[in-house]
Amino acid sequence: xxxxxDADLCNGCKRCLxxxxxxxxxxxxxxxxxxxxxxxxxxxxxTCKQEAILTDAKPRxxxxxxxxxxxxxxxxxxxxxxxxVSLELLGKAGELAGSLxxxxxxxxxxxxxxxxxxxxxxxxxxxxYPVEDSCLAQYRAxxxxxxxxxxxxxxxxxxxxxxxTHIGRDLAPRLSRRVAVGLTADCTELTIDPDEKxxxxxxxxxxxxxxxxxxNRYSRPQMxxxxxxxxxxxxxxxxxxxxxxETLSMSEQDIKTKVLEIVREARxxxxxxxxxxxxxxxxxxxxxxxFKILEDLAEVLGGEVAGTRVAVEEGWxxxxxxVGQTGQSVxxxxxxxxxxxxxxxxxxxxxxxxxIVAINRDARAPIFQVAxxxxxxDLHALVPEMIRQLEN
Amino acid sequence: MNIxxxxxxxxxxxxxxxxxxxGNLIREGIDSIMNPDxxxxxxxxxxxxxxxxxxxxxxxxxxxxxxxxxxEAMGMGADRGILLSxxxxxxxxxxxxxxxxxxxxxxxxxxxxxxxxxxAIDGDTAQIGPQVADHLNIPxxxxxxxxxxxxxxxxxxxRRLEDGFERIETLVPALLTVIGELNVxxxxxxxxxxxxxGEKASIEIWNAADIGCKTxxxxxxxxxxxxxxxFAPKFKxxxxxxxxxxxxxxxxxxxxxxxxxxx
Numbered sequence: 001x002x003x004x005x006d007a008d009l010c011n012g013c014k015r016c017l018x019x020x021x022x023x024x025x026x027x028x029x030x031x032x033x034x035x036x037x038x039x040x041x042x043x044x045x046x047t048c049k050q051e052a053i054l055t056d057a058k059p060r061x062x063x064x065x066x067x068x069x070x071x072x073x074x075x076x077x078x079x080x081x082x083x084x085v086s087l088e089l090l091g092k093a094g095e096l097a098g099s100l101x102x103x104x105x106x107x108x109x110x111x112x113x114x115x116x117x118x119x120x121x122x123x124x125x126x127x128x129y130p131v132e133d134s135c136l137a138q139y140r141a142x143x144x145x146x147x148x149x150x151x152x153x154x155x156x157x158x159x160x161x162x163x164x165t166h167i168g169r170d171l172a173p174r175l176s177r178r179v180a181v182g183l184t185a186d187c188t189e190l191t192i193d194p195d196e197k198x199x200x201x202x203x204x205x206x207x208x209x210x211x212x213x214x215x216n217r218y219s220r221p222q223m224x225x226x227x228x229x230x231x232x233x234x235x236x237x238x239x240x241x242x243x244x245x246e247t248l249s250m251s252e253q254d255i256k257t258k259v260l261e262i263v264r265e266a267r268x269x270x271x272x273x274x275x276x277x278x279x280x281x282x283x284x285x286x287x288x289x290x291f292k293i294l295e296d297l298a299e300v301l302g303g304e305v306a307g308t309r310v311a312v313e314e315g316w317x318x319x320x321x322x323v324g325q326t327g328q329s330v331x332x333x334x335x336x337x338x339x340x341x342x343x344x345x346x347x348x349x350x351x352x353x354x355x356i357v358a359i360n361r362d363a364r365a366p367i368f369q370v371a372x373x374x375x376x377x378d379l380h381a382l383v384p385e386m387i388r389q390l391e392n
Numbered sequence: 393m394n395i396x397x398x399x400x401x402x403x404x405x406x407x408x409x410x411x412x413x414x415g416n417l418i419r420e421g422i423d424s425i426m427n428p429d430x431x432x433x434x435x436x437x438x439x440x441x442x443x444x445x446x447x448x449x450x451x452x453x454x455x456x457x458x459x460x461x462x463x464e465a466m467g468m469g470a471d472r473g474i475l476l477s478x479x480x481x482x483x484x485x486x487x488x489x490x491x492x493x494x495x496x497x498x499x500x501x502x503x504x505x506x507x508x509x510x511x512a513i514d515g516d517t518a519q520i521g522p523q524v525a526d527h528l529n530i531p532x533x534x535x536x537x538x539x540x541x542x543x544x545x546x547x548x549x550x551r552r553l554e555d556g557f558e559r560i561e562t563l564v565p566a567l568l569t570v571i572g573e574l575n576v577x578x579x580x581x582x583x584x585x586x587x588x589x590g591e592k593a594s595i596e597i598w599n600a601a602d603i604g605c606k607t608x609x610x611x612x613x614x615x616x617x618x619x620x621x622x623f624a625p626k627f628k629x630x631x632x633x634x635x636x637x638x639x640x641x642x643x644x645x646x647x648x649x650x651x652x653x654x655x
Binding site for chain 2: 021022039040041043057060141142145165166169170171172173174176177178180181182183184185186200201204205206209210211212213214215216217218219255256257258259260261262263264265277301320325326333334344347348351354355356357358368369370371372373374375376377381382385386389390
């Protein structure tokens with residue numbers, strides 16, 4: 001399949017350049033020209049008012065999915081404790097279900113976990129489907145895939161959301177292949193297209209340098225994962241919902257893996273995802289000593305310390321303190337960025353902060369463009385001054 | 393132990409810059425590299441081969457120039473390289489990619505272990521490993537940062553969790569996706585690189601027909617997800633610059649924070 005341009009018809013309007021998601025079109029002598037980067041996706045064809053873009057591709061038929069209904073959320077639990085991302089996803093699922101006039105369901109897998117159903121209902125689930133089995137007591141990819149496959153084939157949901165945790169990112173791809181559906185990882189925005197009524201999934205790509213909106217037109221459920229901290233939970237006290245128990249036969253032999261032990265490694269510090277105030281440092285902090293000053297400020301403010309990828313790579317802070325595209329997304333009330341230039345990878349991780357303060361010596365640092373308040377100056381002088389004023 | 397390693401050629405995304413006027417990616421002058429996690433996968437495979445015997449086959453899917461990562465993998469110790477390259481593979485999402493890779497694994501056959509990097513830095517999806525494992529109906533373990541025990545029919549690995557780790561026993565054949573914590577990758581050996589560039593190198597290029605893929609099940613045509621729009625990320629905030637000496641600007645800042653009830 002190929003796409004080509006009829007140069008006699010092309011009037012050089014450049015609409016196709018804008019429409020191409022792959023930068024596969026360029027202008028040569030006032031006419032559009034298809035480059036090697038073209039993947040023949042056809043996004044340009046409809047935008048051409050001159051009908052100058054031709055293709056030999058047969059239009060792909062979009063199947064009728066009107067029987068696929070409901071927005072599902074994987075209620076991830078570990079040792080009987082719900083992961084916060086599940087409640088965040090229920091909040092988003094409620095919005096999506098509202099625009100589709102459909103209902104929200106939470107899928108709860110485990111052994112002896114049905115008591116969590118009430119919390120799921122109070123956060124927006126109309127239905128909770130618990131599947132309890134000793135094979136599901138601990139997360140294992142094959143066992144969870146099998147349980148989900150059973151539920152999906154039986155109830156035919158429209159949308160399925162999972163947290164992009166180390167469990168969600170392990171389960172979602174295996175499951176998507178099993179039930180032959182498309183999957184979009186680490187979405188930062190989910191909306192319903194008002195005309196097509198499909199899920200528009202927006203996610204960062206190329207290390208956060210661009211955002212891509214992805215559609216899943218050819219299979220159901222439309223599956224997406226979302227990182228913790230990106231969506232907002234919405235508690236709905238007094239909400240009613242029902243519990244629909246499902247059983248299925250599972251045998252240990254089919255699962256092929258065993259969890260021998262789960263080791264918790266003690267964290268000296270609090271969870272960045274839940275922190276109200278974060279004091280973060282980047283290259284400008286300079287060394288481990290510099291981070292001590294930030295720790296002092298965090299202590300005075302009752303907040304947490306975090307850093308950029310550079311700070312982690314330099315060994316100034318541990319990897320679990322990294323904020324940004326390859327680290328964590330955070331949504332504190334206050335984010336104080338010290339000596340952080342504001343690479344796009346980092347900005348992507350703090351977009352949901354309520355207020356951002358930037359302290360940097362370089363007045364042109366991009367961090368100032370995303371800050372509510374900025375101070376140009378040396379953090380090694382400004383941060384101690386801030387501590388002094390706060391203590392007085 | 394016969395091991396297959398999946399490697400990918402990616403743009404060095406840490407080098408990518410945006411055109412400040414158009415907001416488009418500036419792709420020119422960006423180096424193509426072997427995906428960082430995949431180096432750790434290769435290191436794991438080659439050191440297992442060294443201690444247990446067997447072979448390492450490096451497989452990549454990509455345009456003809458992706459042969460470079462196969463050559464590099466051979467330089468690091470892979471015995472055989474296979475590049476899956478066909479225009480029909482282009483534009484594939486992870487569904488179509490995992491199908492293509494899965495078919496290639498089936499053709500290679502006789503593997504005990506498949507090792508891949510957890511995720512590629514151009515897409516960051518982490519989907520291919522688990523999807524290929526499901527295609528092949530073998531177990532997978534992702535985020536592996538330690539291999540504790542290994543025998544002919546089972547292995548025990550450590551899988552990284554957000555707040556610790558799990559020790560998992562899996563039957564073989566299995567697929568592992570690994571993270572940087574696992575090991576320190578070796579450099580390619582010059583002599584091996586030269587050999588890999590020679591005519592006798594055991595590198596093959598397979599197209600769609602070689603692995604029995606029809607064009608409507610692979611590439612863009614076989615994909616289930618499609619990019620419908622790309623755009624530069626927007627961050628909207630109006631920065632107010634606070635000026636003056638340290639005492640003054642910090643004073644003003646704390647005033648703003650109190651005004652907005654943050655403090």
